[in-house]
Every structure is written in C-alpha cells, then in structure tokens.
Amino acid sequence: MYNAMPPSAEFSAEHEAFRATVKRFVDQELMPHIDSWDEAETFPRELYRKAADIGLLGLGFPEEFGGIPGDAFHELAMHEELTRCASGGLLASLFSHTIGAPPIVAGGSEELKARLLPAILSGEKISALAITEPSGGSDVANLSTRAVRDGDHYIVNGSKTFITSGMRADLITVAVRTGGVGAGGVSALLVEGDTPGLARTPLKKMGWWCSDTAQLHFENCRIPAANLLGRENGGFEIIMRNFNHERLMLAMQAYGFARVCLDEASTWAMERRTFGQRLVAHQAVRHKLVAMATRIEATRAMLEDLARRGAQGQIPVAQVCMAKNFAAQTMQFCADQAVQILGGMGFMRGTKSERIYREVKVYMIGGGAEEILNDLAARQLGWK
Numbered sequence: 314m315y316n317a318m319p320p321s322a323e324f325s326a327e328h329e330a331f332r333a334t335v336k337r338f339v340d341q342e343l344m345p346h347i348d349s350w351d352e353a354e355t356f357p358r359e360l361y362r363k364a365a366d367i368g369l370l371g372l373g374f375p376e377e378f379g380g381i382p383g384d385a386f387h388e389l390a391m392h393e394e395l396t397r398c399a400s401g402g403l404l405a406s407l408f409s410h411t412i413g414a415p416p417i418v419a420g421g422s423e424e425l426k427a428r429l430l431p432a433i434l435s436g437e438k439i440s441a442l443a444i445t446e447p448s449g450g451s452d453v454a455n456l457s458t459r460a461v462r463d464g465d466h467y468i469v470n471g472s473k474t475f476i477t478s479g480m481r482a483d484l485i486t487v488a489v490r491t492g493g494v495g496a497g498g499v500s501a502l503l504v505e506g507d508t509p510g511l512a513r514t515p516l517k518k519m520g521w522w523c524s525d526t527a528q529l530h531f532e533n534c535r536i537p538a539a540n541l542l543g544r545e546n547g548g549f550e551i552i553m554r555n556f557n558h559e560r561l562m563l564a565m566q567a568y569g570f571a572r573v574c575l576d577e578a579s580t581w582a583m584e585r586r587t588f589g590q591r592l593v594a595h596q597a598v599r600h601k602l603v604a605m606a607t608r609i610e611a612t613r614a615m616l617e618d619l620a621r622r623g624a625q626g627q628i629p630v631a632q633v634c635m636a637k638n639f640a641a642q643t644m645q646f647c648a649d650q651a652v653q654i655l656g657g658m659g660f661m662r663g664t665k666s667e668r669i670y671r672e673v674k675v676y677m678i679g680g681g682a683e684e685i686l687n688d689l690a691a692r693q694l695g696w697k
Contacts, residue, residue, distance in 0.1 A: 321386075321617045328386050334367050335394040343398040348663060350523045351400055356407075358481070361436035364407060371434040375418060378430035385620035389565055396569025399665035401672045402521030404566060409478035412559050413440035413486045416501050416551045420543030425503065429484060441482035443473040443504075443529055444552065453488065453552060454496040458531065460489035462538065462545075467491070467502060469510075469534040479527025480513050482506055487531075492546040501548035503540040510534040520672035560633050560680045561619060564640035567676045568612045570669045571644045574651035575605045577665050581655050592654070601650045608643040615639060631693035634686035641676040641683065648673050 324332075342363055350356040364370050372387055374380025395404055410433050417426060417433075417440075432438040446456055458471025469489060476485075483506045492498030504511065510532040518526055543551050579602055582593040592598050615636045622629050651666035652659035659666055677683050691697065 323617070323621065324386055324390060328390050331368075331383075331387055332390040332394055335369065335391050338364070338367055338369070339394050339397055343395075343400075343403070347398045347400050347403060347523075351402065351668065352522070352662075354522045355525065356403060356523050358439075360407060361439065363436070365434060365436035370408075370410060370436055374414070374430070374434055378418075378426060379434035380430075385561070385623045386617075388562065389616055389620055392562070392565040392569050393572070396566055396573055399570065399573050399668055400523060401566060401570065401669075401675065402524035405477050405521055405524040408562075409442070409482070410434075410440035411562060412442040412555060413478075413482070413484065415555050415558065416442075416486045416542045416548075417484075417503060419551050419554065420501060420541075420548075421503065422539060425539065429503070433484065438483040439478050439481055440484045440486070441476055441478040442486045442555070443476045443479070444488045445473060445475045447472055447474045447528070454499065454549065455494070456488055456490060456499065458487070458489050460491050460500065460502060460536070462491070463535075465538050466535045467538060467541070469502065469504070469531045469536055471531050473529040473531075475516070476527050476529055478525055479529055480515055480525040485529070486542065488548060488552055491548075496549040498546055499549040499552070500545050501542040501551050502536050503542060504531075504534065504536055505540075508534050508536065519674065520668070521675055556681065557628060557630060557633050560637040560686070561616075561623075563676055563680045564612075564633075564637040565616060567637075567640035567644040568609065568616060570672070570676075571605070571609050571612065571640075571647040574644075574647040574666045574669055575602065575609060578602065578605070578647075578651035578654040581658070598654060601654060605647045605650050608646055612636075612640050612643045631690040634681070634690040634693070637680060638677075638683050638686050641673070644669070644676055645673045 368381045369391065371380040372383040372391065414430065414433050417429060433440045444453055446458060448457060449455060458473065460467040460469045485504045485506065487502050487504050489500055489502050490498050491500040511534055512530040514528045516526045516528060542548065582598050582602065583591060585592040619632060619636055648666060648670040652670050655664060655666060658664055661667060
C-alpha cells in the first residue's frame with residue numbers, strides 16, 4: 314500500500330467525519346458489487362437513494378431544496394474515497410446531477426427549483442446534461458439543436474450524443490439554439506424524460522461500462538416556456554459556469570484513480586516474487602512506483618491549491634483547465650505503469666488497473682478535450 318503524505322491541514326474534523334461516512338458507503342454498498350455491475354453495464358437505481366441518504370447527492374446544493382453545506386475539500390475527500398471502487402462509469406452516472414442540476418439552481422424559476430431539486434437530491438429523479446451533438450463536441454457556441462418559441466412552449470428539434478445517464482434520466486438540461494449564430498443565440502431548457510418526441514439510443518463504450526450513455530433525438534418536442542433556465546439566448550454563460558465545476562470534479566476523480574493504480578501496483582510488487590525475490594526488490598520496479606507517486610503528489614498539490622482558492626471565492630479558470638489536463642495525464646501514466654507492473658494480471662478483467670486503463674481516455678476528452686482546455690488556459694493567461 315502506498316504511504317502518501319498526510320492530508321492537508323485544511324481537512325478539518327468535519328471533513329474527516331464526512332470522509333468516514335463515504336468510506337463506509339464505498340465498503341458496504343460499492344465494493345462488493347462493482348465488478349458485477351460493470352460487467353452487466355448497469356447498476357441498481359436504488360443506489361441513488363442510498364447515496365442521497367448520506368448526503369452525497371446533496372453536497373454543495375442549497376439547503377432549502379435538500380442540499381447540504383460543503384466546500385471543495387469535502388468534494389476532494391469524497392472523491393478520494395469513491396474512486397477506491399475503480400469505476401469511473403459508476404461515478405459518472407451516479408453523479409450526473411452535478412452537471413445536470415446546477416443550471417436549474419442558477420437559472421430555474423422558484424417554482425421549477427422547488428418542484429424538481431428536492432426530487433433530484435433525494436435520489437428519486439435522475440438528472441442529466443445534454444450539450445454535445447453528433448456534429449461537434451467542445452464547440453458549444455456552434456450547437457445546432459433548435460428551439461422555436463410557439464406561444465407558451467418551445468418546439469425542440471435536433472440530436473445530442475454521449476449523454477451520461479441519457480437512457481434513464483428523468484430530467485435533462487438541454488442546450489438549444491433559440492437565436493442567431495454563436496454563443497449569443499444559445500439557451501438552456503429543462504426537458505422532462507417522458508416528453509413526446511424524445512427518443513433515446515444506448516451507446517457502447519470502451520470504458521465506463523456501467524454508466525448509461527445515450528444519443529438523444531428530439532422531434533417536435535413541446536417544452537413549456539416555464540422550463541427555460543435563465544433568460545432566452547443567455548444559456549451559454551450558465552453552461553460555461555457549469556463546466557468549471559465539472560472539470561474540477563473530473564480532475565479529482567482522475568487523481569483518485571491514479572492513487573488506486575499505485576495502490577494495486579505497489580501491493581502486487583510487495584507480494585509477487587520473481588527470480589527468487591520480491592518484485593519490488595528490482596530497482597526498475599521501484600523507480601516506476603516512485604514516478605507514479607511523484608505525479609500523484611503533484612496532482613494533489615494542484616487540487617488542494619484550487620480548493621483553497623475556491624474557498625476564497627476565486628474562479629481560476631486557467632488553473633482549473635491545467636489541473637484537469639494534468640490529473641488526466643497522471644491517471645494515464647499511473648494506469649499504464651500499473652498494468653505493466655502487474656504483467657499478465659494487468660491485462661485480465663477483475664484487476665482495478667485494467668478497468669481504469671480502459672477509462673483513461675474519457676478523462677482526457679470529457680468536460681473539454683485536452684487540446685481545447687490548453688487553448689482556453691492560454692487565452693485566460695493572455696496568450697492570444
């Protein structure tokens with residue numbers, strides 16, 4: 314087992330108590346089942362309620378709607394524990410509301426928030442976000458799904474793809490074009506899952522097997538105008554604000570999965586014997602472990618720095634982009650090295666590193682591809 318440096322002093326007793334709650338949840342509710350869920354490419358819907366009962370779904374959301382107070386250090390502690398299950402797919406779907414529901418908080422009417430948020434945060438309803446389209450990924454400003462005002466409704470036509478929780482989501486926050494070209498013509502609408510004209514197609518993936526991912530098709534879907542989030546043609550700002558938090562969460566998960574790879578590899582190296590001695594006795598193997606640990610410690614330092622900045626009210630967009638990319642690269646490096654150290658076992662289903670190895674690429678693409686985030690960071694830093 315990897316002996317990391319002690320947690321930051323900024324993890325208070327409250328943070329550690331929350332961590333202990335999450336740890337019990339992982340040990341009791343996730344670890345015994347995660348391999349079978351991944352092979353079955355699903356997990357029980359009841360898990361949403363169980364996660365909600367201990368405050369995982371409500372963390373950071375407004376208390377009046379069922380949320381609980383929390384900061385980025387709560388989120389970091391939570392992800393350090395949740396990632397021990399070694400399934401990004403589980404976390405993607407179980408927490409799809411963390412990208413689907415914030416636009417409701419930011420732009421929904423009081424009636425809409427009071428009606429929908431308690432159901433989401435209690436695990437009764439599943440929330441998803443639909444932005445990416447078949448014709449384009451990270452270029453949100455040029456999306457083509459259109460919503461045309463018709464009295465007290467919008468008529469929505471178009472398609473979305475790669476939508477996490479897309480098959481079973483009850484509530485879908487959808488980016489649509491209500492105006493002209495570019496970011497100034499984008500709006501956000503809340504589409505309910507049983508809306509006539511909404512069709513869903515499941516998608517098969519390299520990894521994240523137990524995450525339900527779908528392509529959505531909207532054909533003359535009538536959406537109440539009351540479901541507009543924010544002002545018409547003002548959705549781009551809400552969506553961009555949402556991305557910052559999503560990228561930070563992805564970075565925390567990638568960091569956590571890198572730790573899992575190091576733990577599995579170091580345990581294997583301590584126990585496996587080759588040529589009459591433990592695998593860890595070979596200098597080449599020890600150096601691989603140290604290289605993994607070095608990247609993990611650097612990633613953790615970046616995340617803790619961002620958590621501190623967040624507590625001070627800062628929104629360091631460039632640093633969030635850099636942290637997300639760096640964390641994904643750390644995950645990629647550690648997954649590769651862990652599979653190499655495990656040898657043949659690293660290629661076998663059932664090892665954590667094998668599953669994480671298959672899931673690396675989505676962390677380098679999701680929430681904004683690496684190249685897009687590098688360019689965004691460059692512009693934020695004045696290099697344009």
